[in-house]
Amino acid sequence: MVHTFEKFGLKIVVDVASGSIFTVDSVAYEVIKYYKENGSFDGVEDALEFDKQQIAEAVFEVKSLIEQGVLFSEDTYKDMNLIEKRNLVIKAMCLHVAHDCDLRCRYCFASSGSFKQERKLMSFDVGKKAIGFLLQNSGSRQNLEVDFFGGEPLLNFDVVKKIVEYAREEEKKYNKKISFTLTTNATNLSDDIIEYLNQNMENVVLSHDGRPEVNDFMRIDRNGNGTYSKITNNILRFIQKRNGKTYYVRGTFTAKNLDFSKDVLHLYSLGIKEISVEPVVLDKSSPWAIRESHIERIKEEYDILAEEYINAKFKGEGFSFFHFNIDLTGGPCVSKRLSGCGAGFEYVAVDPEGNIFPCHQFVDKPSFKLGSVFEGIKRLDLVEEFKKNTVYEKDECSKCWARFYCSGGCAAANYNMNGDVKKSYVVGCELERKRVENAIAIKLYLMEKGIRS
Numbered sequence: 001m002v003h004t005f006e007k008f009g010l011k012i013v014v015d016v017a018s019g020s021i022f023t024v025d026s027v028a029y030e031v032i033k034y035y036k037e038n039g040s041f042d043g044v045e046d047a048l049e050f051d052k053q054q055i056a057e058a059v060f061e062v063k064s065l066i067e068q069g070v071l072f073s074e075d076t077y078k079d080m081n082l083i084e085k086r087n088l089v090i091k092a093m094c095l096h097v098a099h100d101c102d103l104r105c106r107y108c109f110a111s112s113g114s115f116k117q118e119r120k121l122m123s124f125d126v127g128k129k130a131i132g133f134l135l136q137n138s139g140s141r142q143n144l145e146v147d148f149f150g151g152e153p154l155l156n157f158d159v160v161k162k163i164v165e166y167a168r169e170e171e172k173k174y175n176k177k178i179s180f181t182l183t184t185n186a187t188n189l190s191d192d193i194i195e196y197l198n199q200n201m202e203n204v205v206l207s208h209d210g211r212p213e214v215n216d217f218m219r220i221d222r223n224g225n226g227t228y229s230k231i232t233n234n235i236l237r238f239i240q241k242r243n244g245k246t247y248y249v250r251g252t253f254t255a256k257n258l259d260f261s262k263d264v265l266h267l268y269s270l271g272i273k274e275i276s277v278e279p280v281v282l283d284k285s286s287p288w289a290i291r292e293s294h295i296e297r298i299k300e301e302y303d304i305l306a307e308e309y310i311n312a313k314f315k316g317e318g319f320s321f322f323h324f325n326i327d328l329t330g331g332p333c334v335s336k337r338l339s340g341c342g343a344g345f346e347y348v349a350v351d352p353e354g355n356i357f358p359c360h361q362f363v364d365k366p367s368f369k370l371g372s373v374f375e376g377i378k379r380l381d382l383v384e385e386f387k388k389n390t391v392y393e394k395d396e397c398s399k400c401w402a403r404f405y406c407s408g409g410c411a412a413a414n415y416n417m418n419g420d421v422k423k424s425y426v427v428g429c430e431l432e433r434k435r436v437e438n439a440i441a442i443k444l445y446l447m448e449k450g451i452r453s
Contacts, residue, residue, distance in 0.1 A: 089138060157188075
């Protein structure tokens with residue numbers, strides 16, 4: 001399978017199976033498109049309005065690439081069964097240390113932090129059991145990941161600190177290394193907490209939706225007040241003290257702010273350089289839901305962002321937009337390309353009572369409970385279902401040119417929108433293809449101009 005598109009004056013060709021990407025001239029571009037549509041070069045000289053010698057030279061070059069196996073290559077991954085053969089090895093865990101939150105964001109998928117359950121904080125005993133479960137079920141993996149999540153995890157900050165201290169001692173016994181991440185709404189970032197996070201968290205994700213009028217409408221506290229001023233001051237103070245360590249400011253856009261490129265650029269104007277703004281995933285009954293009728297408008301916003309991204313790079317400045325980060329030289333391993341995040345068999349979430357779920361977005365769905373940190377994983381049938389949830393198990397993915405970039409999309413989004421982890425979420429797919437095109441084009445254009453992306 002080959003995908004062709006044009007961007008920034010470049011004619012770009014993506015060979016899906018091999019991962020090869022080319023920029024070509026107009027003649028080669030049309031020759032490739034002709035072969036893609038017809039399955040042969042027969043009649044190409046009469047079909048294209050170029051000099052016949054130029055066409056012949058382009059055909060020769062394209063044939064050479066086909067013979068090398070880097071253009072119109074065979075997909076050899078589908079018969080490997082790499083995922084199904086793997087043992088259950090947990091390498092990453094999302095710890096729900098707080099099923100409570102001090103905000104009442106209008107679009108919250110977690111029911112304002114409660115996940116449709118009683119508001120509750122994780123005890124240190126449950127946290128210890130969770131760390132033990134991770135260490136004991138991580139096989140030969142040495143580098144592990146734990147994300148403190150909620151609700152708002154800083155509402156349970158003392159337990160977070162105790163879990164980290166405990167994990168640091170336990171990991172030595174297993175010859176492992178745990179990297180910690182914390183996701184926060186940034187309302188409780190005191191100087192002491194900032195100092196602790198900077199010393200102990202490999203990554204920190206901070207929530208902010210952009211422009212004051214957008215953030216203050218969507219991200220409100222228990223009394224209905226906006227949070228822009230408070231969280232902006234806290235986030236900027238945090239970044240100033242971060243000293244170059246990894247962080248992301250993550251926003252959500254909805255039907256209310258389809259012009260979300262302005263929110264990304266607003267965050268950048270504040271001095272925030274690491275940005276991720278994601279489309280909300282909500283049932284169509286919600287007034288904030290992204291609908292299929294919004295797709296073209298959203299694509300235009302990604303195009304605006306791509307232009308602004310390049311303009312900033314030309315000025316010697318620039319920001320990192322999560323969906324434009326792409327590695328054209330290596331990229332993720334084959335297993336990652338086929339299965340994505342590994343939810344349910346490499347990555348799990350643990351609720352405050354120690355119950356284990358495939359990921360943080362399944363915690364409010366009892367039917368997806370895999371087991372607990374006390375008794376281990378019991379629902380091996382569910383584990384197998386998630387292991388097999390590769391790009392080849394989804395009809396839409398198997399036909400999609402971007403399948404090895406998105407790895408089949410989000411299982412939770414598929415389930416939430418379609419009731420089936422294997423049925424692709426159409427809006428998500430359309431937007432992902434657009435983001436990948438822009439990411440590839442940005443990389444190639446900046447390389448051509450000699451600018452580091």
